[in-house]
Structures are given as structure tokens and as C-alpha cells.
Amino acid sequence: MNALFRGASYGAVIITAILSTIAIGIWFERKFAGRMQSRLGPTIVGPVGLFQPLADVVKLLQKEDIVPRDADRSLFDLAPILATLFALGAAAVVPFSATAVTADLDIGVLWILAIGALMVIPTFMAGWASNNKFALLGGMRAVAQAVSYAVPLVLAVMVPVILSGTMQVSGIVQWQQQHHWVALWPVIPGLPAFVLFFLAMLAESNRIPFDIPEAESELVAGITTEYTGAKFTLFYMAEYVHTLVGSAVGASLFLGGWDGPFAPGLHWMVLKTLLLFAAVYWVRWSLLRFRSDQLMDLCWKWLTPIGVFLVLAAATWVQLMPGGR
Amino acid sequence: MTASVGFGFMAACTLVSAIFVVRSKNLIRAALWLGATLLLTAALYAMLDASFLAGVQVLLYVGGISTLLIFGVMMTRKHEGLVVEAETVNVPRGVFAAGALFGGVAAAIKMTPELDSGVRPPVVTANDLGRGLLIDHVLAFEVVSLLLLVAIIGAVVIARKRDPGAEVPGFVRRPLAAKASSAKPVANEVSP
Known part of the structure; x- marks a missing residue:
């Protein structure tokens, strides 16, 4: 019971931390995008526009909740809730410091992948239940993309698992603490695996250059076309949660988690996660969108074979380096 | 309890x-x-x-x-529309099989x-399972993966058109010329 209580309280703290980080993250993204496009970003609400996300949330929650007449009502309502739930779910096994982890499962990595695979269900549900051509097309594209990019994602994640010999996320971090960060050494497969993970994560969370499912110039707003008010807010938030949790996973699996020079601890993990999060937005505001077929080409003709090679390389490395790995 | x-x-x-x-x-x-x-x-x-x-x-x-x-x-x-209908058939046989x-x-x-x-x-931990599958019973494991490979190749063979020029059943290939000639009168109507 004690462990359950501890897990629940850590979980509550971590969820609160993620959600408040996202509010600031949205502000940061808008400022950052503004800088990249030679404009100021939000400036009116609060000092340097810091309260803008709060104003946005209040505005969105006040909006009328419109449900299309022919929508499948229960699925339409369920989809945004499930999307947020699954996006938050992966955070349960991510250790933010040596002790701050909600549930330190021995199959942590598998849990992350499984929850990631579940994300396609609410996406599809929303696209289908909206009873709208654009939403359905967006939903199908999103599912096709997520299912395809799950393959390189799994392969990339296999590299730290093979190197450290455990699927427990905290175990992988401890191994990196004792040896070296996976992204740094061995250079092959470590660094390319990290890049592969980053690309697959961008695709899984539907971020530019992989935001085909939304593609506002073609599909209005993809699966969120018919969503308004609070439900739209949930979808919007789920997307940011997905990116943030993905960054945290990347930081723990490839960048040594809470490990760092001087004093290892929570601050290093937070720093790495936020840097990865910022990198996602750096890419987002720098690049253009891929075309749908280019996206599939990249996944199946490049990323997947590279992933297979990296897994082989990791296994070879473990075999050739006796004991030391 | x-x-x-x-x-x-x-x-x-x-x-x-x-x-x-x-x-x-x-x-x-x-x-x-x-x-x-x-x-x-x-x-x-x-x-x-x-x-x-x-x-x-x-x-x-x-x-x-x-x-x-x-x-x-x-x-x-x-x-067409939202509902894709499913019909329930063979209830007694289904109940019998499940029973x-x-x-x-x-x-x-x-x-x-x-x-x-x-x-x-x-x-049984993941570690035990991995050892069991990839060391103790590796032959059986590989045979199963061979079976999957056969299934994949079979799917490709079924899905692929046998010959690019062959007639696909139920599909009438209309020559390009016919399309062009049918388009012509329309063009004439627009600009007489």
C-alpha cells in the first residue's frame, strides 16, 4: 500500500509538472517562432506575454461545445479524453531522478512503446466519429503514419536496451551513469539511434516536418476539424504532452537521464528534456512539411533499414566488448 | 481475497x-x-x-x-454515411464453437x-523469456519466423498483379484515344 501511495503521489506531482511545463512551453514556442520570423510573439498579456497560454485556455474553455449532428456522439466525446490519457501514460515509467518515478516497471521500455501504439486509437476514433471527410482523411493519414513510424521507433529504442541489457528505464539510466551516455558512445550505433529516435518521435507526435495528418492547407485541421472548446483544448494539449513526454523518454534512454557533471539529479533531467523539447520546435519552425509519399519513403526505405542495421551493430558491440559493454 | x-x-x-x-x-x-x-x-x-x-x-x-x-x-x-453494418450469422454454430x-x-x-x-x-521475467526464445528454443523460434516470412511473401504474391498488361477481372480498360475523343466535343462547345 505504501508503494502504491508513493507512486500515486509522484504521479500527481509529475502530471502537474508536465501540464504546467506545457503552459510555459507554449509561450516559449510562440516567442521562439516569433524570433525566427522577425516578430515579437505574444506581448500583451502579463510581463513579456507570459500569461498568454492562461488567457488562451480560459478563452478555449468558454467556447461553445459544438458536436456535428451526424457525429458518433460517444466516440466523439471519448477520443480527446483517451488522447490526453495515453499521452500522459508513458510518463509513468520515466524516472526524473534516482527516486522520482511513478512506477519503475522492469518492462518500462515496452510500456512506453505499448502506450505509444495505443495513441492511434483515439486519433482514429476522432477522425471517424466526426463524420467529416477532412477529419477522416486526417485520421487515416495519422494512423498510417503512426503505425509506420512505430517500426523505426522500436528499432531505435532497442539500441539502449541491447547495450544496457535491461528494459527498466531507471536501469538504463544507471547503466549510462556507470558507462557512458548512449548518444555519445559507441558512436555507431549510439548517435544515429538517437537521431532515429528523434525523427520517429517527431513523426509519432505529428510534428512538422511530419504533420501530414493536420496539413492545414489540405485538410483544414485534420482530426481536430470538428472539435471546439474544451475537447479541442484536450487534443491540443495531448499533442504537447506527447512531445514533452517523448523528449523525457529520449533524454532518459539516450542522454543519460538524471546523470550529469557536478551534481547528478532532477535538474539535469529537466534541462535535457527541455532542450529536446526546444529542438522539436526549432525543427518545427525551420522546415517544411513532407509530402505523404515522401514520408512513407523516408520511413520504409531509409529509417527502417538503418534501424535494423543499428540493432545489429549494437548486438555486435555487446558481443565484441567482453564485460565492459 | x-x-x-x-x-x-x-x-x-x-x-x-x-x-x-x-x-x-x-x-x-x-x-x-x-x-x-x-x-x-x-x-x-x-x-x-x-x-x-x-x-x-x-x-x-x-x-x-x-x-x-x-x-x-x-x-x-x-x-456511405457513418454506420457500417455488420450482420450476425451462424449464431448456433458460434455458440457451439465458443462452448x-x-x-x-x-x-x-x-x-x-x-x-x-x-x-x-x-x-517469468522478460530476461528468462528472451533466454528461452533465443538460446534454448532458438530453432523453433526461427521456424516460426520462417512461417511469418512465407505468409508475407504469400501476401505480396496475392496482392501483386500477375502481369501488368493482363486484364483485371471486372475492370474495363478504356484506351486513351477514346478518352481524348470524348473530351473533344466538350472543348468545341466551349470555344466554337
């Missing part, structure tokens, strides 16, 4: 959602209920200390198979003496 009540509750939920799978008229909803059933089965596995199996169940069955099913429904059926399977499994459980001893079986 609490554990068995929890297990019973989860098993009941699984059963209810499985009934929804077969009784649902809307095929997409049936597929989503199937996803829920598979997820609840994974929860049962987790309660039985088979956490690796639970993870794989979610990853492959909920994430993969139910998504494939949904894709299958969407690509093969005409979906026979249940009876078989129940009999097998009854006939296993180890289950009555009350000793909790050892927890």
Missing part, C-alpha cells in the same frame, strides 16, 4: 466488452470494442504476473491488430494437478 475480487471484476469486464464485439451492429465500433477486450486481456495478464506478455499484447494486438482491422473495414467496405473451446480449456485446467497445490508459480 482482494486480488481475486479484482481479477473477477476485470474478467467480467473483458467478457462484457467481448459480448459487445459480437453484438455490435457498427463494424467500426465492434473493432474498437475488440481493442478494449484485448486491452483488458492484457490487464489480466499483468495481474497474473506476466507483465512482459501484457506489454506485448498491448503493443501488437491493441496497437497493431485492431488498427489493421479498422483499416481493413475502411478500405474494403463502402462507407466447445470453453469446455476444452476448463477440462484442461481441471486435469492439471499442479494448480490444486496452491503454490504460486515462479514469475
